[in-house]
Amino acid sequence: MLRRSLMAAAIAATTALPAIAQDAWPSRPITLMGGFPNGAGTDIYARRLAEPLSRVLGQPVVVDNRTGAGGNIGSDYVAKQRPDGYTFYFGTAGTHAINAALYRSLPFDVIRDFTPVVLLGDVPNVLIVSPEKRPNLRTCQDVLAAARARPQAVSYGSTGNGASTHLAGAQFAAAANLDVLHVPYRGQPGAMASLLAGDTDLFFNQSGAAMGPIRQGQVRPIFVLTRERLAALPDVPTVAEACGLPPMDTSTWYGILGPAGLPEPIVRRMNQEVNRIISTPEFREWLINNQAITPPVAPNTPEQFAQTLRADVARWAEVVRRSGAQVD
Structure with missing residues (x-):
């Protein structure tokens, strides 16, 4: 009887181990x-x-x-x-x-x-440019005119092939019927550095990473790729408002x-x-x-x-x- 009782207790304790460990999460x-x-x-x-x-x-x-x-x-x-x-x-x-x-x-x-x-x-995307390197790009109409005047001469950086920063640019280019050059980088730092150095013209950046440089005046927002304006950027128009294109949300x-x-x-x-x-x-x-x-x-x-x-x-x-x- 004693042996059976001890065995039953051991089985019960073993069975309870996962629950005890789980209840203790995180340890x-x-x-x-x-x-x-x-x-x-x-x-x-x-x-x-x-x-x-x-x-x-x-x-x-x-x-x-x-x-x-x-x-x-x-x-x-x-x-x-x-x-x-x-x-x-x-x-x-x-x-x-x-x-x-x-x-x-x-x-x-x-x-x-x-x-x-x-x-x-x-997380929305916002088109930004360097006011120092591209002072002529202030509005969407400036971007459209520059891109249409010289196909493949206007470039946009991204955080990598297939990233949302790439696809946002690709969707915009398709909607506006533009032939622009995509330049992928390995992540945010490279793409932002390229924009600030003037190696690329545009960056369809994610808002979280763009807000700091926008507030510091390092970059200029042109439009947001959303259907409505953003509370954080109330003076920045949507892509539809700025470009006369159908509403877009990337x-x-x-x-x-x-x-x-x-x-x-x-x-x-x-x-x-x-x-x-x-x-x-x-x-x-x-x-x-x-x-x-x-x-x-x-x-x-x-x-x-x-x-x-x-x-x-x-x-x-x-x-x-x-x-x-x-x-x-």
Whole structure:
């Protein structure tokens, strides 16, 4: 009887181990992996979020970037990690929707190999130029006139082939019937440096990374590629207002994902804590007026994020097809 009792107790304790470990999450530092360089919009947001998230979780949230291949290197790394709640990915519509159509072969599946956790907001694009290097480009009509006068002479930089900064430019060029030169760089720093040096003429940049240089006067915003003006840039017209083109919206999203099989309690806890942080007045103010990012609408569940991801895979496949974007 004693032996049977001890065996039953041992089995019960063993069975309870996963639940105990899960309830104790997190018990060590968490990595929030990004796929783009320091200074990119994703990096700016991730670092702003990491500090309050560390406080509420009681463990450090460390931002780490593994760059290259349009975010695929970082995505692949996270997809292959244990689903234990200690590695998350700061993903985008680029890494998890555009790349699915842009690359013929990926070492991971953007749907099957990830667990959507929480949407972080919609990120618009804004056309910027260097007022020092291109003082003649002040309006959309200036851009259109310059591009039509000399086909392939006007260039636009991007953060990489197939990135939203590339596809925004490709969509604009197609809508305006322009023949402009695309010059891809490996991330935000290279594309911005090229613009400021005068090596490229235009940059259809994401708002989060563009707002700092805009406020510092380093770059001039020409128009936003959204259907309505942005609260952070109320004097900057939309592409329809500025160019006389049909309304256009090239906005993408930011979100946090984990490896496939992430336990439900961890998904719910992470979703809950992030939503609490980004819905505070202070954080919303930073998103809307500092980064020009539209916060997600409540309740912002993991299931809603999963639906957005699946819909965007189909949406961006069509955009990539129409744009003719290719990976070198």
